[in-house]
Amino acid sequence: MLEALLQFRHRRFRRDLSAYLDNMLSERARLRLEVHLDSCQACRQELAELRSAVEALGSLPMAEVPRSFALAGAAVAEVRPRPAVRRLEFGLRLATATAAFALALVVIGDFTGLPGGGKEEKELAAPVPAAEDRAQAVQGEEGLLAATPAATGTPAPTEAAPAETPAGVEAPPVGTPLPAEGEAPVETPSAAETPAGVEAPPVGTPLPVEGEAPAETPSAAETPVTPPSGYAEVQPPTPAVGAGAPEEGTPEKEATERAGVEEKAEAGAAYGVAAEEEGGGLSREEVVRWLEVGLGAGTGALVLVWAFVRFERRIGNRP
Amino acid sequence: MRVYQRQVYNLCLRMLGSAAAEDAAQEAFIAAYRRLSSFRGGSFRAWLLRIAANICFDELRRHRSRPAASLEAALEGGSPEDVPSQSAGPEEEALRRELARHLQQGLATVPADQRLAIILRDIHGLSYEELTEALGCSLGTVKSRIARGRARMREYLMARRELLPRQFRLKE
Numbered sequence: 001m002l003e004a005l006l007q008f009r010h011r012r013f014r015r016d017l018s019a020y021l022d023n024m025l026s027e028r029a030r031l032r033l034e035v036h037l038d039s040c041q042a043c044r045q046e047l048a049e050l051r052s053a054v055e056a057l058g059s060l061p062m063a064e065v066p067r068s069f070a071l072a073g074a075a076v077a078e079v080r081p082r083p084a085v086r087r088l089e090f091g092l093r094l095a096t097a098t099a100a101f102a103l104a105l106v107v108i109g110d111f112t113g114l115p116g117g118g119k120e121e122k123e124l125a126a127p128v129p130a131a132e133d134r135a136q137a138v139q140g141e142e143g144l145l146a147a148t149p150a151a152t153g154t155p156a157p158t159e160a161a162p163a164e165t166p167a168g169v170e171a172p173p174v175g176t177p178l179p180a181e182g183e184a185p186v187e188t189p190s191a192a193e194t195p196a197g198v199e200a201p202p203v204g205t206p207l208p209v210e211g212e213a214p215a216e217t218p219s220a221a222e223t224p225v226t227p228p229s230g231y232a233e234v235q236p237p238t239p240a241v242g243a244g245a246p247e248e249g250t251p252e253k254e255a256t257e258r259a260g261v262e263e264k265a266e267a268g269a270a271y272g273v274a275a276e277e278e279g280g281g282l283s284r285e286e287v288v289r290w291l292e293v294g295l296g297a298g299t300g301a302l303v304l305v306w307a308f309v310r311f312e313r314r315i316g317n318r319p
Numbered sequence: 320m321r322v323y324q325r326q327v328y329n330l331c332l333r334m335l336g337s338a339a340a341e342d343a344a345q346e347a348f349i350a351a352y353r354r355l356s357s358f359r360g361g362s363f364r365a366w367l368l369r370i371a372a373n374i375c376f377d378e379l380r381r382h383r384s385r386p387a388a389s390l391e392a393a394l395e396g397g398s399p400e401d402v403p404s405q406s407a408g409p410e411e412e413a414l415r416r417e418l419a420r421h422l423q424q425g426l427a428t429v430p431a432d433q434r435l436a437i438i439l440r441d442i443h444g445l446s447y448e449e450l451t452e453a454l455g456c457s458l459g460t461v462k463s464r465i466a467r468g469r470a471r472m473r474e475y476l477m478a479r480r481e482l483l484p485r486q487f488r489l490k491e
Contacts, residue, residue, distance in 0.1 A: 018466035022440075024447060046473070053473040056483075057441035060422055061415075065328045066341055069348045070320060 010040065017047050021054060089293060096296030103299055106306065324348075326364065326443060327371045333426060333438045334375040343378050347371035365445065365452035372435050372453065379431055418483060425475035433468030440465050 013036045019025050020033055037043055327347050331340040351370050358366055426434050432454075439445045439453055450461045476483060 015466060018469050019462050022447070022465075024462060049473045049477055050469055053469060053476050054441050056418060056422060056476065057437065057472065058444075059415075060333075060419055060442055062325055062329050062442075063332055065321075065324045065344075069324045069327070069345050071348060071352055 009036070010043065013037075013040070013043055014046060017043070017050055020047070021051055089289070092293040092296040093289075094296075095300050096292045099296060099299035099303055103303055106303065323364065323367055327367060330368055330371050330438060330443065331375055333423070333442060334372070334431070334435065335378055336423070336427075339378055343374050344371065347374045350374060361452055362449045365449040368439060368443070368445070369453045369455060372439075375435070376431065421476065421479060421482060422472075425472050428475055429468050429471045433464045433471065436461060436464035437468035437472065441469075 013033055016025055016029060016033050020030065023030075025033065037047065324344070328340060328344040331343040331347065334340075335343055347367070347370050350373075351367055354370065426438070429437065436450065436454060439450055440447075445453060447458060447461055450465075451458055454461055454464070456464075
C-alpha cells in the first residue's frame, strides 16, 4: 500500500522534472520536488539525463539560411496583384452585381412593361382632366413605350419627340411617372430604362461608372424641357417633379448599390483571407472570382447588345 | 528580418528536415505577409513562428496522406549539412555533426506537437509566455508537451548513449 503511494508520488515528481529544469514550478512544488530528489536516486538520474538532453538540443547550432526569404518581386506580385489589375477586377466584380441587378429589372420591365405599359398609361392618364385627348392619342398608338411622344397628340410635338427621344431613351418614362406616383408597373419601365445607362460602364472601363451616370442624367433632364410645347400650362411642375424624383433616385440607388457591392467585395476579400488562412479554400475563391469577372463582362455585353437592339427597333418602328 | 528568416528556416528544418524546409520557410513568409494585418501585438517572433509551425503541420499532413514518401526517412536524412563550423578542430566538428544527426533523428521520433514545443523551447529558446502564443495553447499544455517531448528525447538519446559525444554521456 505504502509502496503504491510512493510509486504514485514518484510518477508525479517525474512529471515535474521538466518544469523544474526551466524553473517553472511554484515555490511549494519546487521545495517538495527537491526534498524528493534528495531521497530518490532514480529521479536524480532522470533529471540529469533530461538536463543532458536539453543541453544537447541547445547545442544545436542554428543553420544559415540558404537564400533570402524576403519576398521578391514575383512573390509579392503573386500575393498582391498590381493596383490597376485590382481596380479592373473590382470594377468587373462591381459590374457583375450591378449588371445582374439591372438585367433582372430589364427583364421584369420588358415582360411586365410591354403589354401593360400602354394600358396602364391609358388608365392612369384618364383621371388627369386636362389630358383627356392625350389619353385618346395614347389609345390610338398603344405603342409599347412610345406613349410619351404620342402624349402630345398634335403632329408638331410628335415631330419634336423623335428628335428628342434618341438623345434620352428615358424620355417616355420621365413623362409617365407623373400620374402614377406610387404605381409599381409604371415605375418599372423607368427603372428598366435607367440600367441601360448604368450598364454601359461595366463593359468599358469599370471606373467610368461615376463619369457616365451623370452624363446620362443631363440628357434625360433635357426631356422635361421639350414636352412643355404640348401641355406646358397643365403639368409643367408635375413632370418636373416626376422626372426629378426618379432621376435623383437613380444615382442614389446606384450609390447605395455600389456601397453594397463594395461591402460584398470586402466581405468576399475577407472570406478569401479566411479561406486562405484555413489553407483549403484558395482554389474555390479563385473560381468564384473568375466567375464573377466573367459574368460581369458577359452580362455587361449582353445588356449593351440588348440596349442596342432595342434602340434600333425603336427607331425602325417610328414612322 | 534576417534574424527572423533564420528562425523560421531553422524551425522548418527541425520540423521537416532539410529537403522541405526551404519551401516551407518561403511559404511561411508569404503567409505572414498576407496576414500581417492580423498581427495583434505581442511577440512578433512567436506570431511568425506560429505561422511557420502551421505551414509545417500542413506539410506533415500532406506527407501523411502520401505514404509513398516517408517523412520519417526525409527527416532522419535531413540533417543539415550547412551548419556553420564554429569549432576549431575537424574532430570536434565531426562530433558535432554526429550529435546533430542523432538529435535530428531523435526529433523525428517525437510526435509533431511535442517536437514543435521542444524545438521552440530548447533550440529557439522561447519563453513559456511566448510558447503559449506560438503554440496557441495554455501554459499547462505547453508544460506538458515540453515534458513529454523531452522525456522521449531523453529515452532516444539514452538508448544510444554510446554513440553520443563524450560530454553527453552520463555516468551510470
